[in-house]
Amino acid sequence: xxxxxxxxxxxYDGIGQVKGQTKFVDDFVLPGMLYAKALRSPVHKGLIRxxxxxxxxxxxxVVGFVTADDIPGNRLFGACGDQQVLAESYTAYKGEDIALVxxxxxxxxxxxxxxxxxxxxxxxPVFDMFEAAKPGAPLVRPDLKSNMWxxxxxxxxxxxxxxxxxxxxxxxxxxxxxRYTTGEQDHAAMEPMVSVAYFDDAERLVIHTHxxxxxFQLGSLAxxxxxxxxxxxxxxxxxxxxxxxxxxxxxxxxxGLAALKFRRPVKYRLSRREDLLYSTKRGVFILEYKTGxxxxxxxxxxxxKLWHDAGAYGGFSPYxxxxxxxxxSGPYHIPNMRVEGQCVFTNKAGSSSMRxxxxxxxxxxxxxxxxxxxEAVGIxxxxxxxxxxxRDGDMGVSRYVVRGAGALEAMTGAAKLAGIxxxxxxxxxxxxxx
Amino acid sequence: xxxxxxxxxxGAPVDVIVTATETLLDVLREKLGVTGPKxxxxxGDCGTCTVLLDGEPVRSCLTIALTVAGRQVLTVEGLxxxxxxxxxxxxxxxxxxxxxxxxxxxxxxxxxxxxxxxxNPSRVEIRExxxxxxxxxxxxxxxxEAIQAVAAGEYKE
Amino acid sequence: xxEVSYFAPTExxxxxxLLAEYGDKAAILAGGTDLVAQLNYYxxxxxxxxxxxxxxxxxxxxxxxxxVIGAGTTTAHLLASDLVAQKFxxxxxxxxxxxxxxxxxxxxxGGNLGTASPAGDLIPPLMVMDADVILASVRxxxxxxxxxxxxxxxxxxxxxxxxxxxxxxxxxxxxAVFEKVGRxxxxxxxIVSAAVRLEMDGGVCKxxxxxxxxxxxxxxxxxxxxxxxxGKAVDAALIAKCAAQAVAESDxxxxxxxxxxxxxxxxxxxxGRALTKAAxx
Numbered sequence: 121x122x123x124x125x126x127x128x129x130x131x132y133d134g135i136g137q138v139k140g141q142t143k144f145v146d147d148f149v150l151p152g153m154l155y156a157k158a159l160r161s162p163v164h165k166g167l168i169r170x171x172x173x174x175x176x177x178x179x180x181x182v183v184g185f186v187t188a189d190d191i192p193g194n195r196l197f198g199a200c201g202d203q204q205v206l207a208e209s210y211t212a213y214k215g216e217d218i219a220l221v222x223x224x225x226x227x228x229x230x231x232x233x234x235x236x237x238x239x240x241x242x243x244x245p246v247f248d249m250f251e252a253a254k255p256g257a258p259l260v261r262p263d264l265k266s267n268m269w270x271x272x273x274x275x276x277x278x279x280x281x282x283x284x285x286x287x288x289x290x291x292x293x294x295x296x297x298x299r300y301t302t303g304e305q306d307h308a309a310m311e312p313m314v315s316v317a318y319f320d321d322a323e324r325l326v327i328h329t330h331x332x333x334x335x336f337q338l339g340s341l342a343x344x345x346x347x348x349x350x351x352x353x354x355x356x357x358x359x360x361x362x363x364x365x366x367x368x369x370x371x372x373x374x375x376g377l378a379a380l381k382f383r384r385p386v387k388y389r390l391s392r393r394e395d396l397l398y399s400t401k402r403g404v405f406i407l408e409y410k411t412g413x414x415x416x417x418x419x420x421x422x423x424x425k426l427w428h429d430a431g432a433y434g435g436f437s438p439y440x441x442x443x444x445x446x447x448x449s450g451p452y453h454i455p456n457m458r459v460e461g462q463c464v465f466t467n468k469a470g471s472s473s474m475r476x477x478x479x480x481x482x483x484x485x486x487x488x489x490x491x492x493x494x495e496a497v498g499i500x501x502x503x504x505x506x507x508x509x510x511r512d513g514d515m516g517v518s519r520y521v522v523r524g525a526g527a528l529e530a531m532t533g534a535a536k537l538a539g540i541x542x543x544x545x546x547x548x549x550x551x552x553x554x
Numbered sequence: 555x556x557x558x559x560x561x562x563x564x565g566a567p568v569d570v571i572v573t574a575t576e577t578l579l580d581v582l583r584e585k586l587g588v589t590g591p592k593x594x595x596x597x598g599d600c601g602t603c604t605v606l607l608d609g610e611p612v613r614s615c616l617t618i619a620l621t622v623a624g625r626q627v628l629t630v631e632g633l634x635x636x637x638x639x640x641x642x643x644x645x646x647x648x649x650x651x652x653x654x655x656x657x658x659x660x661x662x663x664x665x666x667x668x669x670x671x672x673x674n675p676s677r678v679e680i681r682e683x684x685x686x687x688x689x690x691x692x693x694x695x696x697x698x699e700a701i702q703a704v705a706a707g708e709y710k711e
Numbered sequence: 712x713x714e715v716s717y718f719a720p721t722e723x724x725x726x727x728x729l730l731a732e733y734g735d736k737a738a739i740l741a742g743g744t745d746l747v748a749q750l751n752y753y754x755x756x757x758x759x760x761x762x763x764x765x766x767x768x769x770x771x772x773x774x775x776x777x778x779v780i781g782a783g784t785t786t787a788h789l790l791a792s793d794l795v796a797q798k799f800x801x802x803x804x805x806x807x808x809x810x811x812x813x814x815x816x817x818x819x820x821g822g823n824l825g826t827a828s829p830a831g832d833l834i835p836p837l838m839v840m841d842a843d844v845i846l847a848s849v850r851x852x853x854x855x856x857x858x859x860x861x862x863x864x865x866x867x868x869x870x871x872x873x874x875x876x877x878x879x880x881x882x883x884x885x886x887a888v889f890e891k892v893g894r895x896x897x898x899x900x901x902i903v904s905a906a907v908r909l910e911m912d913g914g915v916c917k918x919x920x921x922x923x924x925x926x927x928x929x930x931x932x933x934x935x936x937x938x939x940x941x942g943k944a945v946d947a948a949l950i951a952k953c954a955a956q957a958v959a960e961s962d963x964x965x966x967x968x969x970x971x972x973x974x975x976x977x978x979x980x981x982x983g984r985a986l987t988k989a990a991x992x
Contacts (some may be wrong), residue, residue, distance in 0.1 A: 128650070130647050130648050130650070131647075131650070134647045134650075134652070134655075135639075135647060136655075137647075137652050137655030137658050138592075138630075138633055138643040138644075138647050138652075138655075138662065139590075139630065139631070139633075139634060139639070139643065140589070140590025140629070140630035140641065140656060140658070140659040140662075141590075141631075143589070144589075144592070144653055144656060145582075146589075146592070146648045147583070147589035148592060149583065149584055149587070149589070182567075227575075230753050307690070308690055309654075309656075309690050310592075310594050310600060310602055310654065310656040310657050310688065310689065310691075311592070311594070311656045311688050312593075312594070312595075313652070359654060360654050360655070360656030361653075361654045361656060361690045361691055363690070391595065391596060391752070392595035392596060392597060392600075392750060393597075470613075555714065555715065555716045555717060557717065562805075566959050573715065573749050574716060574717035574760050575715050575760070577747060577751070592713075596748070596751040596752065597751065597752075598744055598747075598748055598811075598813075598814055599750045599898065601811070601813065604813050607816070610787070610816045610825040611816055612813050612814040612817055613744070613813050613814065613817075614749070615751065616719075616742075616743050616744050616747040616748060616751075616814075616815070617743065617747070618740060618747060618760060618762070619742055620717050620719070620762070621719075621740070621743075621762055621764060630901075664812065664813065667812075682812075682897065683812055685811055685812070685896075685897030685898055686811025686812050686813050686814065686898050701952070704848070709907055
């Protein structure tokens, strides 16, 4: 059995990939299959007055439309349960889905969409987190009390702490400040979002999905369709790249709703442009640091304020704030820490997970801080990190006890590979203790 | 305006009714059941739709179907006509030259066109020739190695 | 969309008649690498597609001291042409950066002109050689210098009933160089591009052409910068001044590829580099 460890094994499913036989969702083309496309909000924030499908309905090949009123179950979805499946009275980001047109092909869908008469009152949007956070700022959505996410009723700042950061800063010989921004990115997986839904011979709703996390999404879908789990077959596992972008529902709910209404197979997909514009993205994080350090290089305190731009709906962003808070001090022993995190709504498409979700957003700023700290104290960059790297038994800001620490060994190995000679007193250090 | 389009697909003659604006990608995937070529961008940038037209690589998403009348189209399905894997397919599989596999059909077609015109490409030549095939999973290095291995004769037909 | 007509004429005269009938309701289809993307995204809604691939316009010949290139010549064929390699190598240099290998298989030089993007890769080399575009219609043929062909981004003097049929390139003396920078090293729309041609006599410049791409609403000649070189001994100092002058004549914008600030920096560097190579200093 152990002879396989260390062997390179060709993937058992690899033959399908190299033969082009592996079926990605868009490869399902079923007899009588219909296509759906979304009517999207042309404005960043608006109040929907009316939607008139009468001219669109006359386009040959149009089968019908799906609006919020066609949703059998829950009209809200998403990890925070606050996102409209289809916008009813308001829209909160440009491109938000208002309705679906269902037709024999996508060309017909697009022709019909041009003929839909949407009467929407444009309102003043807010794009900047700090503008949105100001008291009296226009609300991103009418159902909000403020543009700040409440982690608990009335609590818009998530605080985690260890020790006493004021005491730690007072003990410091130097306090180094820094402000860091990490930007938005799109996953741009090679496979754009696409779902296919139909009823099988046992009257179960089958959904072929590109999702990278069926378990996260099935419950939400069942609640939207108002179907028991036994009546849904949610089939996936072939994902043309996810990277965190396929954790949020982008297409399954629409394909399913259209199949439910018209009782025919339906394919709903985003074009590459739609995917780039409207699918969830890595969202902006801004972190402000006050790091205290003694002249011998020992860190005494880390006080961090962080803000995350959620876009128009919560999604995974509140969880993201909490997660980033844990990682924003890096793998360093700092006895006094305090992180205050806020999650802010803005009139943009929702932020969500992407590759090392929130971890790099915290670790990158901390490494920049460490570089500044070393310069302020006048200490070698390696030395600063060796002194402060976690040992077994140290505690992170969320009070977990570090076990199996390895930063020192990793740095030693990296220095060796880079041909850098580290001084003996650093090489003598170990993660097993100070 | 619908017309009958006749061309040769993976060595066999085919007739299909198409409209003026349908692309070769549309026709292959949605009318002929040939789903190896993928729809990644519909803009000619990603390379997942790459097929060979008279032996040369083209973007099937940018090819108006009617323009291939009377010509030869080769897709990934045509690389293993008798079921045996083409050397490039074997090499890609053994070198792990893909993760999700969505870019793979396009990569294979470009790789075949490369080796057909330049059987012994340098690493730089490989990277330049394959520069129109994107991979977001990051398998570029393995793709280059697989092509090098085939060029070196490690995989016989 | 279903009602779009498709024509594949085999003679230019046939194509001209169709264009006379349809005017701008017909979309001219060559390689399709610009047009079909627009069709895929419903940006254009022609009544007819006029495929010019059967008109025999894919050729490169030498005639009367000029290189004549059929408008339907693909970028791949430009790269494979011995004539281009020997007589017009700067075009090959630009062609090698055009799109990607699969795009180069079908993209045509006529299409690059017709799309009229200020970033068109094949255009600056044509402009430094004072090339002419030949347009054909039922009214006959006319020649338009490439430098006068463009009127704005995506806009040319081509009338709706005209077809680009040929490009005529006088084989002017001197060394021509093409430079381009983009966000990647391949398959990239230029952030800035530059082409220069210098006719040198000893160390003195007899004639100069400097063209910037992606720095203005159209590909841009830089006559003041060219004037700084004529009759002068070319050294690094003059090149630096000249590059700065060329950029000063341009009007770059901020867009998703780069800022105007960056374009000015990069443009100065590219023109300087190209002039240095062309002058052999």
